[in-house]
Amino acid sequence: xxxxxxFKADTIFPAGEPLPEMxxxxxxxxxxxxxxTTTGVGIGNVTFEPGARNNWHIHHKGGQILLxxxxxxxxxxxxxxxxELKTGDVVNIPAEVKHWHGAAPDSWFSHLAIEIxxxxxxxxxxxxxxxxxxxxxxx
Amino acid sequence: xxxxxxFKADTIFPAGEPLPEMxxxxxxxxxxxxxxTTTGVGIGNVTFEPGARNNWHIHHKGGQILLxxxxxxxxxxxxxxxxELKTGDVVNIPAEVKHWHGAAPDSWFSHLAIEIxxxxxxxxxxxxxxxxxxxxxxx
Numbered sequence: 001x002x003x004x005x006x007f008k009a010d011t012i013f014p015a016g017e018p019l020p021e022m023x024x025x026x027x028x029x030x031x032x033x034x035x036x037t038t039t040g041v042g043i044g045n046v047t048f049e050p051g052a053r054n055n056w057h058i059h060h061k062g063g064q065i066l067l068x069x070x071x072x073x074x075x076x077x078x079x080x081x082x083x084e085l086k087t088g089d090v091v092n093i094p095a096e097v098k099h100w101h102g103a104a105p106d107s108w109f110s111h112l113a114i115e116i117x118x119x120x121x122x123x124x125x126x127x128x129x130x131x132x133x134x135x136x137x138x139x
Numbered sequence: 140x141x142x143x144x145x146f147k148a149d150t151i152f153p154a155g156e157p158l159p160e161m162x163x164x165x166x167x168x169x170x171x172x173x174x175x176t177t178t179g180v181g182i183g184n185v186t187f188e189p190g191a192r193n194n195w196h197i198h199h200k201g202g203q204i205l206l207x208x209x210x211x212x213x214x215x216x217x218x219x220x221x222x223e224l225k226t227g228d229v230v231n232i233p234a235e236v237k238h239w240h241g242a243a244p245d246s247w248f249s250h251l252a253i254e255i256x257x258x259x260x261x262x263x264x265x266x267x268x269x270x271x272x273x274x275x276x277x278x
Contacts, residue, residue, distance in 0.1 A: 012151060012208055013227045036229045037204055040255030041180055065176055067251070069151055069208070088152045090175045112206070116179030117256055 011110045012069040013045040026055045026125040029102075042115040048073060052109075053102020053134065056126040059095050062118030066091040066101065066111045073109030074137040075101045076129075082137035085109070095121075100129045105138065150249045151208040152184040165194045165264040168241070181254040187212060191248075192241020192273065195265040198234050201257030205230040205240065205250045212248030213276040214240045215268075221276035224248070234260075239268045244277065 016034025019027060029052025034045040048071075056078070066075065068089040075091050076082035078098035085091065085101075093099055095118070103109035115121070155173025158166060168191025173184040187210075195217070205214065207228040214230045215221035217237035224230065224240075232238055234257070242248035254260070 013206070013229075036206065037231055039204070039231045040202055041204060041253055043204065043206070043253070063179055065178070065180060065182065067152070067175065067182070090152075092176055092178050112251075114180055114182070114253065 010070060010108075011045070011047055013110075013112070015047040015110070016045060026057065027102075028053055028055075028128055031102075036112070041117060044113045045069070045110065046113050047110040048103035048108060050103050050107055051105045053129055054100050055128045056098050056100050058098050058124045058126070059093060059115075060120075060122045060124060061095055062116040062121035063095040063097075064093045064116060065114040066093065067114065068109075068111045071109035072104045072107040073102055073111070074104065075099065076133075076137060084137075085111070098126065102129070102134075105134075149209060149247075150184070150186055152249075152251070154186040154249070155184060165196065166241075167192055167194075167267055170241075175251070180256060183252045184208070184249065185252050186249040187242035187247060189242050189246055190244045192268055193239050194267045195237050195239050197237050197263040197265070198232060198254075199259075199261045199263060200234055201255040201260035202234040202236075203232045203255060204253040205232065206253065207248075207250045210248035211243045211246040212241055212250070213243065214238065215272075215276060223276075224250070237265065241268070241273075 015032040030049040031052050032047040036043045068085045073085045074082045154171040158170050169188040170191050171186040175182045207224045212224045213221045
């Protein structure tokens with residue numbers, strides 16, 4: 001495929017719509033969200049354009065599972081090296097761990113985000129990922 | 140792709156191993172299971188060879204969500220017509236609903252199976268899907 005052109009057609013699950021402002025304000029670059037279900041377990045399909053990523057954030061009480069369905073990107077937990085992600089990869093994000101995820105600079109990136117149910121679960125959005133931190137992720 | 144030949148290479152998530160006997164006895168045909176995670180939410184990648192399907196079964200207490208990642212297959216709830224499934228489809232299976240799922244006769248089929256957590260959740264395996272019922276699913 002030709003990356004960064006009509007990339008939405010190549011996702012396994014429909015990419016959905018650009019993030020609503022209440023979420024996009026915590027992202028750098030353009031990302032898309034398609035909630036596949038909210039019954040029992042919340043599952044969203046998140047698609048990032050090249051270079052797009054979310055801010056550092058924390059899932060309180062319940063963690064989150066990422067299942068990578070296409071493209072190439074990164075996951076980084078605070079104080080650790082970034083991990084490169086590609087199709088088929090699985091990330092278990094424990095509750096209370098500060099982290100970010102997003103696309104590589106030269107590739108779109110799609111993952112399912114599965115919320116681990118927990119009473120009183122919430123998300124805390126923090127500072128943006130700096131260019132320096134992002135650039136250190138590149139491989 | 141050429142279906143039914145080396146199909147495991149074409150799944151988004153690794154197909155994993157043939158079902159253990161404790162599960163395969165409730166299936167017709169060959170299927171594969173790869174548990175992607177059991178942390179918080181159980182998520183398995185299930186891949187069926189053409190014609191393979193599971194018996195009628197019921198998820199008690201907690202339901203299950205299917206996310207289709209490749210191929211073509213069916214889902215049928217008791218008393219309803221079979222629903223044809225293809226890449227990107229989502230099925231919410233409520234608790235207590237008798238149902239089966241599996242591949243089309245001429246296509247492999249892969250889906251993620253996401254267990255909705257519930258206290259005291261269990262699976263009840265029932266009778267095999269007859270040839271007549273299976274053949275009525277075909278489109």
